[in-house]
Amino acid sequence: RKEVEQDPGPFNVPEGATVAFNCTYSNSASQSFFWYRQDCRKEPKLLMSVYSSGNEDGRFTAQLNRASQYISLLIRDSKLSDSATYLCVVLSFMNSGGYQKVTFGTGTKLQVIP
Amino acid sequence: DAGVTQSPTHLIKTRGQQVTLRCSPKSGHDTVSWYQQALGQGPQFIFQYYEEEERQRGNFPDRFSGHQFPNYSSELNVNALLLGDSALYLCASSLQALMNTEAFFGQGTRLTVV
Numbered sequence: 283r284k285e286v287e288q289d290p291g292p293f294n295v296p297e298g299a300t301v302a303f304n305c306t307y308s309n310s311a312s313q314s315f316f317w318y319r320q321d322c323r324k325e326p327k328l329l330m331s332v333y334s335s336g337n338e339d340g341r342f343t344a345q346l347n348r349a350s351q352y353i354s355l356l357i358r359d360s361k362l363s364d365s366a367t368y369l370c371v372v373l374s375f376m377n378s379g380g381y382q383k384v385t386f387g388t389g390t391k392l393q394v395i396p
Numbered sequence: 397d398a399g400v401t402q403s404p405t406h407l408i409k410t411r412g413q414q415v416t417l418r419c420s421p422k423s424g425h426d427t428v429s430w431y432q433q434a435l436g437q438g439p440q441f442i443f444q445y446y447e448e449e450e451r452q453r454g455n456f457p458d459r460f461s462g463h464q465f466p467n468y469s470s471e472l473n474v475n476a477l478l479l480g481d482s483a484l485y486l487c488a489s490s491l492q493a494l495m496n497t498e499a500f501f502g503q504g505t506r507l508t509v510v
Contacts, residue, residue, distance in 0.1 A: 388438035
């Protein structure tokens with residue numbers, strides 16, 4: 283089983299729709315979670331951090347479910363400009379060596395259609 | 397404040413050659429991580445440097461090596477290039493001391509091996 287798994291999509295949704303992505307992780311000791319957005323042929327950029335209590339930024343809502351070991355990203359009122367690949371990132375603290383381990387999901391592709 | 401900068405942006409090499417990619421981290425960051433992203437895939441972790449030492453390594457052969465300098469900048473070296481090494485190489489910088497810190501990415505170096 284992969285450490286971080288995402289549905290690669292593509293998710294094709296009409297403008298104005300609500301769309302949700304999930305990301306599952308296998309390491310129960312994982313501590314920090316992020317959603318990154320990557321446009322075609324560009325570098326990933328941080329979209330939002332994911333907190334245990336859930337967090338919202340405008341049309342975007344991120345949630346963490348530690349019991350089931352997944353995080354989610356909800357996009358409301360989709361815009362054409364939301365078309366991108368959304369990468370799930372999981373940080374774990376490795377006791378041996380005392381460093382962070384960063385693991386990316388393969389990304390979920392979103393295409394918002396006019 | 398300059399973000400993460402990588403050079404060169406594009407590179408074409410032939411099989412068997414060696415390549416060096418460079419990365420300057422965001423000001424104030426002390427940790428540099430390198431990722432390989434093949435077309436349509438999520439970034440795959442190569443290795444991470446902190447305090448001029450390789451702290452952790454992904455599942456990449458010894459042909460991939462690196463270095464971190466006292467000013468925190470870093471190099472990624474790939475020897476005996478294979479066609480399959482063609483990818484976008486991303487450098488990310490972060491601050492080791494902060495567990496929940498986000499990573500900032502450079503724009504990447506697109507390597508094509510022919």
